[in-house]
Amino acid sequence: MTGSRALSIGTRTLSHVAVWFYAALLLLPLYFLVVSSLKDNTEIYADGFGLPPKWRWENYVNAWNYVDLGHALFNSAYVTVLSEILIIVLAVPAAYGVARSRGWIGKLVERSLTLGFLIPGFAALVPTVLLAIGLGLFRTREFLILDYVAGAMPLSVILLAQYVRALPHELEESARVDGANRLQILWRIYLPLIMPALATVMLLNFINIWNEYLIALVIGGPSVDIRTAQVALPTLVTNQAAQFGLLTAGTVIVLIPVYLCYLALRKRMENALVSGALKG
Template identity: 55%
Template sequence: MTAISTRAATARTRRRRRGRVRRVTPGIIVSYVLAILYALALVLPLYWLLISAFKSRIETVSRPFTPTFSSGIGHFRDVWSLLDLGTALLNSLYITAVALALTLVIAVPAAYALARAGGRVATAVERLYALGFLIPGFAALVPTLLLAIKLDMFNTREFMILYLPGSAQPLAVILLTQFMRTVPPALEETAMMDGAGRLRILLRVYLPLIVPGIATVAILNFISYWNDYLYTLVIVGVDPGLRTVQVALPTLLGNQSITDYGLLCAGTVISVLPVFLVYAVLNRRMENALVQGAIKG
């Protein structure tokens, strides 16, 4: 009798669970609709960009969302030679890679010092870094230009390599500081008892544990550096031997009386490929960082 009652109770529980799973509320429907609309808002522009790179000038306007591939890879070949995109990509890669390395070299020790320092001085320094978020990027354009001229570094890529890490320090330092504060102090104390110095502790103890945070900072800054247009245009200029890919692409609008959107889309696809490759390599680390932050929060 007890076994029969148990089976009956189990059956009722399963029926309730099925009823809960099958129940569809208006809130769930609205959530799914909004999620689909948001996904379409992200995917459709990328889809249009990709298929337009293979279309003729007329087809990009007459049949914007129909894949035709009438021009083949001709647009990619033309835009590569017309804008000398090989040189532009190398310039962008040079500025971005060196500036990103310099950003991490400066931000990691600063974040370690803030994470393990205590007292009012450390708090004041951290708040000073946070003030960097209050300064709009365009507000510092004129002083930055005057500084480049004063240092005799106007129209040089090297000035951008020095400027970009300076502009990225507030975000990089504050993010890495929060990651380093999650490292147990006992690990540092154990390493110090074994005779390790501060630099060795930073390299051997902290860095392996904050790889997700470093990947997050690297992705965010890579995208920012690679896509920078205003400062690169003003400081580096439009010299074909120095300009970056983001400065080279808009010149297509001035070279032709009627814009060839297929040609422009082909150049844009080439310019965004490095960003997708970097994200594909580091996205797992960034996702781990977000999950860890959510669990610890």
């Protein structure tokens, strides 16, 4: 009994050490990014991980001003928020329909959506550009929104559909007995119950859309009026002759909305993970 208890304590201690070591590995690049944003090139090359001898807060001001980062952040927020709204409006009823369909059409739709995982975004770049030109939406934020929504739909629908399937059918049957139609069932019953899964989908889509670079560069272009933050950041290197303190400062600024989104959705996402583990 004593040996088993000692083994259990040793295993638990080893697990804690491994978790903290993994957390340190994740925090190390973030620490390097933050301290580098407060240095100049000479200080970064001399001691990359050391604290800055002089805290150069002007790097943040210069990074903000040199590439009009405020306007780029507004464009990124505009594209990301509207994309998220459209994804939710389209994916929730689609997931409900796929999950509750018992015929071959529902299976065909679901299998068609899974094919979306097999096509990388860059493989469809040329047809996407031709489509944007044909629609007269080339170099517009509106086409970026449409493209991001289309790209996010397969994963969003599949994840939400799996969560809807885990909910008991009796809820829907009871609501129908009370006279509720499908829209009321979806809005008043299923939507509150799938909020943890919806938070996970929203967070994943936010990260993917906010950090997307290739489509934003090709479709939106480098124009200051419509370029996103990810397109604006690299111009700090070309405009300021590779001042890495400015580049890392701009990167920290662009990362802040991602962390804020994670903090806002963290608890609901964790509830979805715990719920999935318990059901498994």
